[in-house]
Amino acid sequence: MNAEDRRKLLEQFAELATDGGADAARSPNLFLPLPQHRLALRPETVVIEGARGAGKTALFNLVTGLGAKLRELYDDRAIPEARWVDAFSGAIEHPQAAVLDGLSGSFERDASLRAFWMAHLLGRLTDAEIPGASLPEALARERKGQEANPAAWVSWCEANAGLVMNGLDAIERALAAKKATVFATYDALDRIGDLDRAHRQRQVRALLSLWLSLSDRYRQLRAKVFLRHDLFEEAEHGFADASKLRPRSVALDWNVESLFRLVVRHLANAGRYSKVAREWLDGIEGLRLEDRGAFGWMPGEMGEEVRKAFAVELAGEVMGAGAKKGYTHKWIPDRLRDADGRIVPRSILRLLSEAAKHALLAPRGTGPLMNPTDLTAALVETSKQRSNELAEEYAVVARLENLRGRTMLMARGEVIAALGRPTLRDKLTMDGEGVFDELRRTGVLEVRRDGRIDVPDIYRYGYGIKRKGGARRLK
Numbered sequence: 001m002n003a004e005d006r007r008k009l010l011e012q013f014a015e016l017a018t019d020g021g022a023d024a025a026r027s028p029n030l031f032l033p034l035p036q037h038r039l040a041l042r043p044e045t046v047v048i049e050g051a052r053g054a055g056k057t058a059l060f061n062l063v064t065g066l067g068a069k070l071r072e073l074y075d076d077r078a079i080p081e082a083r084w085v086d087a088f089s090g091a092i093e094h095p096q097a098a099v100l101d102g103l104s105g106s107f108e109r110d111a112s113l114r115a116f117w118m119a120h121l122l123g124r125l126t127d128a129e130i131p132g133a134s135l136p137e138a139l140a141r142e143r144k145g146q147e148a149n150p151a152a153w154v155s156w157c158e159a160n161a162g163l164v165m166n167g168l169d170a171i172e173r174a175l176a177a178k179k180a181t182v183f184a185t186y187d188a189l190d191r192i193g194d195l196d197r198a199h200r201q202r203q204v205r206a207l208l209s210l211w212l213s214l215s216d217r218y219r220q221l222r223a224k225v226f227l228r229h230d231l232f233e234e235a236e237h238g239f240a241d242a243s244k245l246r247p248r249s250v251a252l253d254w255n256v257e258s259l260f261r262l263v264v265r266h267l268a269n270a271g272r273y274s275k276v277a278r279e280w281l282d283g284i285e286g287l288r289l290e291d292r293g294a295f296g297w298m299p300g301e302m303g304e305e306v307r308k309a310f311a312v313e314l315a316g317e318v319m320g321a322g323a324k325k326g327y328t329h330k331w332i333p334d335r336l337r338d339a340d341g342r343i344v345p346r347s348i349l350r351l352l353s354e355a356a357k358h359a360l361l362a363p364r365g366t367g368p369l370m371n372p373t374d375l376t377a378a379l380v381e382t383s384k385q386r387s388n389e390l391a392e393e394y395a396v397v398a399r400l401e402n403l404r405g406r407t408m409l410m411a412r413g414e415v416i417a418a419l420g421r422p423t424l425r426d427k428l429t430m431d432g433e434g435v436f437d438e439l440r441r442t443g444v445l446e447v448r449r450d451g452r453i454d455v456p457d458i459y460r461y462g463y464g465i466k467r468k469g470g471a472r473r474l475k
Contacts (some may be wrong), residue, residue, distance in 0.1 A: 008273040013356030029296025050252030053344030087184035104199035113206035115158040132174025175220035205238040269296035338443035354378035387462035409452035
């Protein structure tokens with residue numbers, strides 16, 4: 001490969017997309033179909049759970065955008081031909097999260113919130129002109145001009161829940177007569193309750209309890225609720241029979257092979273120099289690409305030997321002088337795991353993008369595409385961005401600032417004492433023990449077997465936390 005093509009290939013890596021949700025909506029050939037997605041698309045699955053960046057919004061946008069073409073993408077006739085309706089998301093057709101916070105604060109009864117979700121569902125199905133869908137005349141009058149202000153019509157819905165349910169029953173009968181299926185999809189629920197987590201818990205609990213009952217009642221009208229792991233776990237303890245939702249859930253967790261395949265799919269299908277990337281990928285031993293036409297190039301299986309061959313061409317076999325420095329194909333995922341062993345796709349795409357940007361400052365003329373030092377430099381920025389993402393959802397993550405400059409591993413008591421100190425603009429009321437428990441629950445802190453505490457690299461670098469024997473940082 002000549003110098004010009006090497007530069008183009010590095011630029012292709014640098015342009016790796018990291019906003020998976022938006023990318024899936026714009027171009028389905030960036031979406032990697034996985035076995036867990038097939039399970040998620042089964043009619044009986046209600047909850048699709050995953051961490052931020054795990055691809056929940058990407059799948060949400062895919063199903064609402066592709067609709068019946070999903071069967072073609074997955075080459076699976078078991079996936080029903082269905083209408084997919086946006087029943088709640090960040091779109092303007094729905095009340096703002098802050099409005100729902102106010103609704104939770106104004107109505108003490110969960111039955112009121114459940115009535116909101118039931119009526120909002122009927123409204124969305126009516127707007128989408130689903131067969132049999134129509135609003136009761138009184139509700140239509142109550143909602144007219146007040147669609148984004150549920151406080152104006154929730155009381156009516158709660159008092160007339162039977163009429164709202166009759167409306168949903170009519171949809172089920174109409175769909176059954178046509179042998180048609182409709183999925184109501186819910187995303188962006190984690191935006192509710194930014195200032196008061198209790199509001200979010202109540203809203204999610206009300207929505208899930210509603211669909212637990214509806215999923216037993218209906219066969220043609222179904223739901224797909226996209227939720228973070230922690231919100232689902234909280235909801236499971238929130239209402240009677242909530243445990244029955246667990247068998248109707250699928251987790252969007254990624255294994256290492258799928259992450260590498262996703263990188264290949266992005267390289268082969270997007271960007272200015274995808275053709276150069278495909279030529280480079282064709283030269284990697286054991287790596288196969290299949291042309292899926294409108295759905296782009298699809299990577300084949302990438303077992304460890306193929307991943308190793310990919311990493312060797314990328315940055316060499318090992319991350320330094322000698323195997324003790326770590327094999328590159330293992331170093332990459334190991335640095336991106338949280339304390340629960342989870343890796344989100346956004347992190348690996350960002351790591352390789354940042355590494356390529358660093359490599360472009362002094363491109364290599366021969367050998368691997370980049371140096372191991374490019375990857376270690378990229379880890380710092382990747383960690384910062386992942387930490388910031390998580391802090392947007394979990395304010396407690398900002399307390400890691402109190403560990404800046406400290407060296408892991410640390411005694412539990414030391415960590416709790418440090419986490420107990422408020423940071424600038426800190427509005428948390430939790431003490432150090434409470435913050436510690438939250439960070440451990442979200443995979444930010446790891447308790448080692450000897451009781452000492454560690455911070456995974458994916459968060460450690462972003463907060464300037466040291467570790468003995470860790471990878472040396474570039475100055």
